[in-house]
Each structure stands twice: as C-alpha cells, then as structure tokens.
Amino acid sequence: MSELDRLVIMKLSNGVEWALHSCVTLSQSREPVPAARLAELHGTPPAYLAKHLQALSRAGIVRSRAGQVGGYELTRPAAQISALEVVRAIDGDGPAYRCTEIRQRGPLAVPAERCERPCAIARAMAAAEDAWADALRRVTIADLAARIDADSEGTAMAAVSRWLAATR
Amino acid sequence: MSELDRLVIMKLSNGVEWALHSCVTLSQSREPVPAARLAELHGTPPAYLAKHLQALSRAGIVRSRAGQVGGYELTRPAAQISALEVVRAIDGDGPAYRCTEIRQRGPLAVPAERCERPCAIARAMAAAEDAWADALRRVTIADLAARIDADSEGTAMAAVSRWLAATR
C-alpha cells in the first residue's frame, strides 16, 4: 500500500464504489442481472461483489430473483433511489463521529442530568455529517447515469444495455 | 461490541473526540499541559492520548515542550484553529471515498485518454465531502469552547482553568 493511501483514514468501504456502479448498470436493464455478470462488467471479485449486493437487497434497494433467469434488479425507478441510500446500505447508517461522553468522566465530570443535550463538539460534528448526507441525498442513481452518459457523449449507457442484452 | 456500534462503519477514529476536547482544554491554559494531565482530566488512556497529541504536534496545531515544566500548548489563538484542522491531523487529510477507476476495467473499459475528468460518481462523492469539510472549517476551537461554556451556564471553562492551575 502506498504512502499516500496511508493518509486516508476516514475511509469508506471500497464496496461503495462497486455498489454505486452496479446500481447505475442495473438502471439500464429491465431484466434481472446476475451478480457474476455485474462482476465481469466491472472487473471485480464476483463473490465479494455478491456480498455487497446482498446488503443492497436487505436495504430494499434491489430485489433478488433466484433460478435460471434470476439476478438482481432495482426495486424502484432509478430517479427514486438516492446515492445516500446506497452508501448507507453498504457502509452503515450510523454517524461517523461517536461521542463517548468524556465530559461525564474525570475529576470535572458533568452530572448526567445536565447532559440532556449532546456535547457542543458532537453537535458540530453531527452538523457536518448532515451537510454530507444532504449532498448525497440530492443525487439519484438516474442523475449519476445521466452524467456518466454525458461524459461519454451519450455512448456509455447504450453500450451497457447492448452488452447486457448480448451476453444473456 | 454492541449491535448498534456495528452499524457504524464510516467511522472516524476515536481519537478525534479526545483531540478536540484536548484542544479546547489547552485553549484555557497559558502554560504547557502534560499529556498525562490531559488524560487524567478526560479519563482516557494516557499513552494513547499522547500518541494523538504527537499527531497534532506534527500538524503544527500544538507545540511540545520537554522537561519538568513541559507539556503541550496551542501554537495559535484558539480562534485561528478550525475543527477541520484537528480532525484532519488525527484522521488523515485524504478523501474518504477513493475512486479505483473501475470504468477503465472490464469488457467496456473506457480508454485512459478519455478519463481526464474524474468519474461522475467520484465527483458526487467529492462534492459531499467538500460540504462536510466546509461545515467543520467554519467552526473554531474558540467557538467550541464558548458553546461548551454556554451549555454549562458559564462555569465549565472557569472550572478547567482552576483545575489546571491547582494541580500543577
């Protein structure tokens, strides 16, 4: 691992990237897509990607179908799925900053009855995370698909649809 | 570990909380405060807190003084130190989301020469992190100290100053 990567500590699971790309891909298919197909398209370990897709399934973002024509498909239109939902499904929906209430410890401990409100530090950290969540809440899978398509001058999504149809 | 903590994945190092509280405490002292004293006040493991204080020292937020009257002190007025600086010093200054360029892999790989711009997904994630950072950049250590003092009806910071002076 490079020295530059070492500086990255508040890290999101790598699976977040795979899950977002998978959702964009699924938005281009009307039929279920097997996990192995998604893994091949994205160049990721098949079994590990399947694990993350299971998390999306538990979160109600995708639906799984078993059997010969099975696979994963979105449960809702892509315009109704926010990036925040996907990130939280993979990476957990709890706050990144956890206040352990150290103000209630030590020689100057504050009595519990005066700690109804969260600590001022916890409030500031929570406000920052709210800003982060709001930014992701405003972006939908449909938005991401449209932007990726625009970056490729309108060829990327069509190519995905073709590939999915051709390899089934 | 409780089941609730398991849902928290995009986590910040626990030391972020200690570092922020330590900076607030240091803002109330004109003389250096030893790491062991800070650990006692906050009820944290002394050796581990010292490790985080070293990170603050490397980041130029605090200055260390060795010897009998040594300890840590802020290098600047608390109003000139943002919460973001402290968080980045402890938790790393890199982005939480790392794009591994999976668009350049697989059967539909995009040629490298057409990937000058970051992926649309990476752009969305970066925008969210910028919003998070901006929120923390606007809060200074002096702001946090003032809010904590207000929460205690103006008694907390005075108590800290008294305790620091009495135990030296």
Added chain:
DNA sequence: TAGAACTCGGATAAAGACTGTCCGAGATCA
C-alpha cells in the same frame, strides 16, 4: 556544574474490521 526527575517520541504487541472465498438452500425451467 553535576545529578535527578520529568517530559516527549518512536518502536513494539493485541484486537477488530475489511477483504476475499467457499459451499449449501432455494427456485426456475425443461
């Protein structure tokens, strides 16, 4: 000026999380 005590700093182990993989249960189609 020499000694002693106190401080920081980096190097050193243990625990937990993420990464990666496998095989069994269930469902669909022929």
Added chain:
DNA sequence: TGATCTCGGACAGTCTTTATCCGAGTTCTA
C-alpha cells in the same frame, strides 16, 4: 420430476486501529 442456475450465509487472510512500553532529550535543583 430432475437438472441447472441463482442467491444466501458461514468461513479464513490481511490490514488498520487500538493500546502500551521504554529510551532520548530537557529542565530544575543542589
């Protein structure tokens, strides 16, 4: 009814985080 394909949860390896210790340097005191 059988065979094939799929998902789903259970099973190790590696890495980061947590926690701790002792040595190097500095300051005060005698």
